[in-house]
Amino acid sequence: MTDQVLDSMDLERERGITIKAKAVRLTYKSPDGNEYIFNLIDTPGHVDFGYEVSRSLAACEGAVLVVDASQGIEAQTLANLYLAVENDLVIIPVINKIDLPNADPERVRRELQDIVGFSPDEFIFASAKTGQGVQEILEAIAHRVPPPSGDSEAPLKALIFDSHFDPYRGVIAYTRVVDGHLTCGMRIKLMAIDKEFEVTELGVFKPHMDETRSLSAGEVGYVAAGVKNVQDMHVGDTITSAEFSADAPLPGYRQARPMVFCGLYPADTCRYEDIRDALTKLRLNDASLKFEPETSVALGFGFRCGFLGLLHMDIIQERLEREFDLNLITTAPTVVYQVEKTSGEMVEIDSPAKLPPASKIQAILEPYVQAVIITPSDYIGPVMELCQERRGEYKNMEYLSESRVRIVYNLPLSEILLDFFDRLKSRTRGYASLDYDYIGHFESDLVKLDILLNDMPVDALSCMIHREKAQERGRQLVEKLRETIPRQLFDVPIQAAIGSQVIARETVRAMRKNVLQKCYGGDVSRKRKLLEKQREGKRRMKQLGNVEIPQEAFMAVLKVD
Amino acid sequence: MKKCDYCDFNSYAIGSVNESEKALCRYIEALLEEARIQSEAVTELGAQVSTVYLGGGTPTYLPEILLSSLLTEVFRLFPIADNAEITVESNPGTATYRKLRCLRDIGATRLSIGVQSLNDSLLARLGRVHSASDSIQTFHLAREAGFDNINIDLIYAIPGQTMDDWEETLDSVIGLRPEHISAYGLMLEEGTPLWRKVKSGTLAVCDEDLEIDMYYSAKEKLSLAGYQHYEISNFALLGYECRHNIIYWRLEPYIGLGAGAHSYVKREIRSNLAHPQDYLRSIKSVGSSVCEREVFSKADEMSTVMILGLRMTCGVGESEFHRRFGISMRDAFGEAIAKGVANGLLKWDGDRLKLTRYGLMLSNEAMQEFL
Numbered sequence: 013m014t015d016q017v018l019d020s021m022d023l024e025r026e027r028g029i030t031i032k033a034k035a036v037r038l039t040y041k042s043p044d045g046n047e048y049i050f051n052l053i054d055t056p057g058h059v060d061f062g063y064e065v066s067r068s069l070a071a072c073e074g075a076v077l078v079v080d081a082s083q084g085i086e087a088q089t090l091a092n093l094y095l096a097v098e099n100d101l102v103i104i105p106v107i108n109k110i111d112l113p114n115a116d117p118e119r120v121r122r123e124l125q126d127i128v129g130f131s132p133d134e135f136i137f138a139s140a141k142t143g144q145g146v147q148e149i150l151e152a153i154a155h156r157v158p159p160p161s162g163d164s165e166a167p168l169k170a171l172i173f174d175s176h177f178d179p180y181r182g183v184i185a186y187t188r189v190v191d192g193h194l195t196c197g198m199r200i201k202l203m204a205i206d207k208e209f210e211v212t213e214l215g216v217f218k219p220h221m222d223e224t225r226s227l228s229a230g231e232v233g234y235v236a237a238g239v240k241n242v243q244d245m246h247v248g249d250t251i252t253s254a255e256f257s258a259d260a261p262l263p264g265y266r267q268a269r270p271m272v273f274c275g276l277y278p279a280d281t282c283r284y285e286d287i288r289d290a291l292t293k294l295r296l297n298d299a300s301l302k303f304e305p306e307t308s309v310a311l312g313f314g315f316r317c318g319f320l321g322l323l324h325m326d327i328i329q330e331r332l333e334r335e336f337d338l339n340l341i342t343t344a345p346t347v348v349y350q351v352e353k354t355s356g357e358m359v360e361i362d363s364p365a366k367l368p369p370a371s372k373i374q375a376i377l378e379p380y381v382q383a384v385i386i387t388p389s390d391y392i393g394p395v396m397e398l399c400q401e402r403r404g405e406y407k408n409m410e411y412l413s414e415s416r417v418r419i420v421y422n423l424p425l426s427e428i429l430l431d432f433f434d435r436l437k438s439r440t441r442g443y444a445s446l447d448y449d450y451i452g453h454f455e456s457d458l459v460k461l462d463i464l465l466n467d468m469p470v471d472a473l474s475c476m477i478h479r480e481k482a483q484e485r486g487r488q489l490v491e492k493l494r495e496t497i498p499r500q501l502f503d504v505p506i507q508a509a510i511g512s513q514v515i516a517r518e519t520v521r522a523m524r525k526n527v528l529q530k531c532y533g534g535d536v537s538r539k540r541k542l543l544e545k546q547r548e549g550k551r552r553m554k555q556l557g558n559v560e561i562p563q564e565a566f567m568a569v570l571k572v573d
Numbered sequence: 574m575k576k577c578d579y580c581d582f583n584s585y586a587i588g589s590v591n592e593s594e595k596a597l598c599r600y601i602e603a604l605l606e607e608a609r610i611q612s613e614a615v616t617e618l619g620a621q622v623s624t625v626y627l628g629g630g631t632p633t634y635l636p637e638i639l640l641s642s643l644l645t646e647v648f649r650l651f652p653i654a655d656n657a658e659i660t661v662e663s664n665p666g667t668a669t670y671r672k673l674r675c676l677r678d679i680g681a682t683r684l685s686i687g688v689q690s691l692n693d694s695l696l697a698r699l700g701r702v703h704s705a706s707d708s709i710q711t712f713h714l715a716r717e718a719g720f721d722n723i724n725i726d727l728i729y730a731i732p733g734q735t736m737d738d739w740e741e742t743l744d745s746v747i748g749l750r751p752e753h754i755s756a757y758g759l760m761l762e763e764g765t766p767l768w769r770k771v772k773s774g775t776l777a778v779c780d781e782d783l784e785i786d787m788y789y790s791a792k793e794k795l796s797l798a799g800y801q802h803y804e805i806s807n808f809a810l811l812g813y814e815c816r817h818n819i820i821y822w823r824l825e826p827y828i829g830l831g832a833g834a835h836s837y838v839k840r841e842i843r844s845n846l847a848h849p850q851d852y853l854r855s856i857k858s859v860g861s862s863v864c865e866r867e868v869f870s871k872a873d874e875m876s877t878v879m880i881l882g883l884r885m886t887c888g889v890g891e892s893e894f895h896r897r898f899g900i901s902m903r904d905a906f907g908e909a910i911a912k913g914v915a916n917g918l919l920k921w922d923g924d925r926l927k928l929t930r931y932g933l934m935l936s937n938e939a940m941q942e943f944l
Contacts, residue, residue, distance in 0.1 A: 501916050501938060524785050526937040529757045529806055531884060533821045534835040537842050537867055540877065540944070547941040 035174075035186055035232055036219040040150050048154045051188075051216075051232035053173075057088045059447045060321030063268040063300065064174075065092050067247060070263075071173040071188035071232065074102040074157030076149060081107045081115035081137075085123050085412060086445035087384045093128065104152045105130050111139040123412045160190075160230025167258040168192030168200070170227075170235075170251040175242060177296035181213060183239040184221075186232075187251060190262060193228035194235060199254035203261040205244055208254045209237035242296045268300035270318025271379065271450065272325055272429060273362040275306055275343035275472060276332070277314030279552060279563055283338060284313045290336035291315060294328060301328060306363070310472040310556050311341055311566075316363055319345075322429060341554065341563045343472045347425045350377040350453045364474040367460050370511060376476075377453035379425040382407070385436065387444035389417050394439040402427035403456075403478060423448070424456065426476070461486055463493070464507040464514075466559050472566055486516040492568045497561060499523035504559050574634060574667075578700025578770075579728075581762035582629065583833035583847050594636070600832075600849055601639050603856040605646050607830050610860050612650040614838075615828070622651045624658040624817035628685070629831065633663035637672050644679045658682055658816045660724075663715075665707040673718035683815075684715045685724040685753075691742040695731050698776075699759075700766060712749055722813060724753035729791065730784035731759050732767075732776040739787045740794065747798045752813035756791045757806050758784050785934055804885050805933055822881045824874065832862070840874055842867040871898065875905055879943040883919075883936065888927030902926065909942035 040048045053068045055061075069075065075096040079089055096103055105124055107117045117137050124130055136152060138145025162169075174186035187194075194200070194214055201208050213236040215223040227233045239245045250261035278287050288305075295301045302318035319325040325345060332338050348362045352375040361367055383404070387395050389411070396406070396419065404421040411417050423432075428448065436444050459482055463473035473493075477485050486508030493506050497520050508516040526546075531539050553560040576584055587593040615622065625647060632640065644659075660683040661676055673684070690696050691705040715723055725746055729739050746754060761768045761778065770776040792802050800808035804822065807815065820827055829835045829845065832852035836843045845862040846852045855862040869877065875898055882889035894902040903910065910926060913919030918932035918939040928936055 501918075501935070523935065523938070525781055525934045527758075527805060527934050528937060529760055531805075531821070531881065532818060533827050533829060533837065534833070534844075536821070536824075536835070536837070536877065536881070537844075540880065543880065543937060543941050544944055546937060547944055550941070 034219065035217045037216040037232065038218070040154060042151065042154050044154075046154075050150075050153055053232070055092075057086075057092065058321075058323050059088055059091065060319075060323040062091060062095075062449075063320065066095055067173045069095055069099045069101060071171055072099075072101060073160060074104065074153065076104045076106055076153070078106045078108050079120055079124065081110045081117045081120055082112045084116075084120045084416060085127070085386060087386045087418075087447035088445060090127070090384065090386070090418070091447040091449070097128070102157050103128070103130075104136065104149065104156060105134055106136045106138050106145070106149055108138050108140055110137050110144070111142050119413060123416065126412060162189065162191045162229030164191070164193055164229040166191040166229075167256045168194060168251065168253040169258045169262055170194060171262050172245060172247050172249050172251060175245050175247060175297075175299075177242050178236070181236040181238075183236070183242050183245045183296075185235045185237075185239075185245045185251070187227070187235050188232050189227050189229050191229050191258070192253065192256075193226055194251070195226040200235075200237060200251050201254045201257060202245060202249050203252055203258075204246065204249040207244060209239055212236050212238050242299065247299055268320060269450070270300065270302045270320060271347060271425060272319045272321055272345045273316055273348065274319075274325060274345040275308060275311065275314050275363070276303075276317050276329070277308065277311040277341040277343075277472075279339040279341050279554075281312045286336065287315060287332070287338060287340070290332050290338060291317070293336075294331060298328075300324070308343075308365070308472045310470045310561075311343075311554060314341075318362065322433075339552075341566055343566050344475055345429050346476065347379050347429065349379075349458070349476060351375075352377070364460050364476050365471050367476070375455050376458045378456045378458060378476075380422050380451050380454050381425050381428065381448035382451050383421050383423045383428065383446060383448040385419045385421070385444055385446050386412065387417060387419065387440050389415050391440040391444060392417060392419065395419055395436065395444060398432075398435055398439055399423060402430075402432060422451065424478075425450070459510050461489070462509045463489060464505075464509060465493075465497075465561070466504050466557055467507075468557050468559075469509075470556060470561075482510055483515055486510075489568070490516045490518040493565055494518040494520055496565045496568045497559075500559060502558075574631070575700070575702055578698075578766040579759060579762065579768075581765055585849055596849075597635060597639060599853060601635075601643055603853045604831050605643070605650075606860070607856050607862065608647055608650050611828050611830065615651060620652070620826075621654045622657060623654045624660070624820060625651075625653070626660045626662075626817045627681075628660070628662040629834075631664045631667050631687075632661060633668040633672055633676075637675050640672065641675050641679055644676070644681065648680060658722075660685055660815070660817055662687070663711070665703040665711040668711055668714065670714045670718060673715050673720070677719040681720075683722040683724065684720045685726065685755075686711055686715065686751075688712075688725045688746065689728045690731065690734075690738075691745045692734075692738050695734055695738060698731060698733060698767075699728065709745075709749070712751070722753070723751045724755060724815065725749070725751045727754060727756045727791075728759050729756060729787040730779040732771065732778055734779060734787075736783065736787060736790065740790060743791055743794050747794065747800075753807070753809040753815060754795060754800060755807050756788075756795075758788060788934060802886055805928075805936060819885070822885050824878050824881055840869045840871075842869070874898075875900075876943045879906060879909075880940045883926070883928055883940060886927060888922070888925045890925045892924055906943055909939075912942055913939040 034054045036052050038050050040050055042048060053072065055065045055068045077093055079085060107120050109115055110117050121135050125132065136145050136148045138149060169191040170187045170189045172185045172187050176184050178184050194211060196211055196214050198211050199208055200211055213223060214227055214233060215221050216233040221234060252258040276287060278284055291303050300320050303315045306314055306316040308314060319328060322345065329340060329342060333340060346364060348360055351359050351361055351368060351373055353359065353368060353372050354374045385395055399421040402423055404423045407420040407422055409417055409419045433446060436446055457479045458476050459479050461475050461477045461482055462469050490506045490508050497504060499520055499522060501523060503522050504520040506518045506520065507514045528539050550560055553562050587596045659681045661681045662685045664687040688708040689699060689701060691708065693704050696704065712723065727742065727746065761771055771778050795808045796802055799810060801811060802808050803814050826838050827836060828838065832845060832849045833847040834845045843863045844865040846855060846864045852862045879889055891902050910919060917929055918935055920927055920929050928939065932939055
């Protein structure tokens with residue numbers, strides 16, 4: 013058996029993270045003489061994938077909360093813990109990695125006890141590496157988590173908690189049967205869309221897909237029903253019997269909502285259709301990915317794509333480039349603003365380019381999140397300073413233990429997109445963790461900052477910014493662009509402007525030298541190759557008017573100091 | 574003898590004096606074996622050799638006996654034209670009067686001296702093992718030995734060099750009245766000691782604006798002194814342009830002999846193995862050391878003719894291009910030419926396409942477009 017058997021994506025293995033929840037069934041022979049069947053779901057931890065956790069928890073009776081004995085509680089740990097509590101799940105607290113030299117399981121136990129009120133004997137100390145505690149965990153699952161309570165005789169109710177697309181079998185829905193049973197060949201109805209299908213295959217995860225004849229109340233498995241469109245079998249829907257329909261669907265859970273948008277453009281304009289195909293394929297397995305065609309004056313035809321967060325965006329970009337061999341130009345990520353027009357109409361904009369003219373804007377609202385930061389108390393100062401710089405509004409602070417605090421701020425989401433996490437890590441030597449949750453849109457004094465290259469506005473470089481920060485940011489941006497844009501045969505002025513008012517300016521000075529000093533008989537092929545390389549470099553750049561812009565320039569907006 | 578701090582030539586250290594003599598002998602033997610095989614091909618073609626260039630750093634390091642037997646043998650093997658240009662490269666301090674005299678007597682017509690600078694502290698910075706006065710002495714010795722066609726190699730844009738330093742060197746060199754002067758902006762080649770010093774911050778590279786100013790200052794000074802600027806880095810009194818190098822820039826056939834040497838024959842670039850020992854072994858066993866062949870298509874040849882030809886200030890003539898390829902230069906490279914002209918890098922001068930004065934230092938920008 014390979015390591016990380018459930019993190020099967022290359023990206024998951026490389027980064028050591030879980031992106032997609034995975035289900036597995038295993039049989040456990042307890043020393044008490046009984047045999048137990050466990051249905052387990054491995055869930056992601058990152059804030060972007062909170063919805064994956066929430067829907068997995070809805071399909072469960074209990075949760076094993078695994079906390080790192082050296083890192084202690086992280087902000088995401090708490091977020092996921094609260095989700096489990098909301099879902100009335102039995103929680104088994106496990107403190108893992110106790111074999112590490114800097115492990116402090118007792119401290120972590122005290123913190124967890126204080127927060128949730130676990131009793132001391134509920135904790136299991138474990139090491140996945142040495143195997144210590146594994147038996148105790150399995151015993152705890154067998155004895156502490158209640159068996160499924162569903163009624164096998166009642167009309168079928170099965171919750172779809174995930175799905176993936178299989179080119180041969182159509183959509184495969186991951187499901188938890190709550191009441192009744194599913195059998196092969198039966199006609200089922202998807203309650204949300206009120207469509208009927210015939211079950212073509214059923215099975216369980218061991219962890220590979222293992223076909224079975226039926227699934228009954230309490231079981232977790234998969235269903236294939238020849239569904240071609242992944243939107244039809246949408247996650248959170250309830251499967252029932254077409255013949256004996258249940259009265260009401262199971263309670264769903266909050267839909268994944270894209271919070272971050274960016275433009276994705278092919279570096280090579282003729283590959284527009286390839287991007288569309290690739291995005292369509294990825295969406296088959298990722299209902300939270302949104303995209304629609306977009307046209308930029310600077311970049312041509314591309315797509316405006318919506319993601320759950322920055323990590324999600326990063327992962328999709330990397331998968332597009334890796335799995336589909338695409339060379340992408342990505343514009344800086346933006347949040348979704350709500351614009352109240354003078355006419356009273358409310359519009360949502362997911363791109364600065366869609367902002368109505370200033371004269372028609374009454375107010376702009378931006379999304380805020382409640383951010384929870386857990387940090388060693390030594391770094392309270394730097395963390396609060398960072399939040400303050402990012403227009404944060406202090407909510408509260410509590411000590412988890414003598415040395416660890418939980419700080420809560422309300423922050424504009426846009427400020428988090430701009431390198432917040434990296435800053436937080438660097439100001440706390442990597443010790444702080446962050447989790448956040450959308451709390452609503454609130455009015456802010458925002459302006460659109462335009463960038464002009466050689467006196468031409470570049471739509472793909474525009475961004476929304478708080479008025480008080482516009483000056484500083486404009487200066488940083490033009491400076492960064494000056495470093496990124498290579499010298500051309502003429503001076504290239506770079507300007508940052510709000511409306512017609514220029515607030516910062518830099519110039520990329522004209523190139524004066526690009527010459528091969530020596531070229532004799534032995535140099536011909538080498539020098540030809542050098543010229544070809546230079547020319548190839550230019551081909552990869554975007555031509556804006558007569559200025560050549562490297563792809564990184566469009567991301568420069570993201571990384572400013 | 575030591576390698577200079579900026580040099581990335583194909584060169585290898587050989588052991589003790591005793592060993593080195595033996596190694597050199599073996600190498601010269603292999604070189605002559607290759608020459609013998611190649612000469613047959615030349616003779617078969619019925620072609621004549623119009624120039625010979627003995628270079629690659631410091632051939633004058635060779636003992637007189639080896640040097641003379643090498644040249645004599647080359648002259649015996651190849652059908653050399655009557656007025657052939659025979660150049661030998663040398664470095665100050667390696668060439669005695671006897672050696673120079675011997676070279677001249679055997680038939681060398683041109684001597685190229687690696688002077689680089691006439692400022693001793695800059696020479697030390699470059700890791701050169703000779704002084705300015707060594708250079709001047711070698712120049713006079715060469716004149717005494719009968720060389721009436723001498724080139725002096727110079728380097729500018731050396732870390733720490735000022736415009737005054739450069740102009741002083743130029744003035745002194747002009748005072749010597751060599752027939753030919755090559756002036757190269759220093760290239761920092763990766764891996765060389767000088768490159769490492771710059772990378773580690775011990776030395777600061779020459780400011781680009783200063784480097785360009787130095788280039789144009791050399792152009793002005795030398796042309797005032799009667800030297801034609803005939804190629805990006807080369808200047809000569811009228812009639813003393815290096816005919817050998819012009820063959821490269823016109824992409825006419827040439828044969829390179831020795832480790833790492835390149836040839837261009839029948840639209841094919843051939844490269845020999847770079848390491849002398851590998852070279853030796855393969856010449857001995859199979860009579861050839863060619864390790865790489867790159868066959869040019871007609872299109873490759875056309876673009877290379879443009880790229881190399883534009884290095885010369887006389888540029889490339891439309892009629893000579895048409896004669897060679899049976900197609901008009903404007904038809905083959907209309908877009909590249911139009912762009913270069915529009916950007917001020919290229920200009921038409923009657924029938925000839927040339928780099929502009931501004932385009933000299935930006936020639937890569939214009940040349941890329943021909944690929």
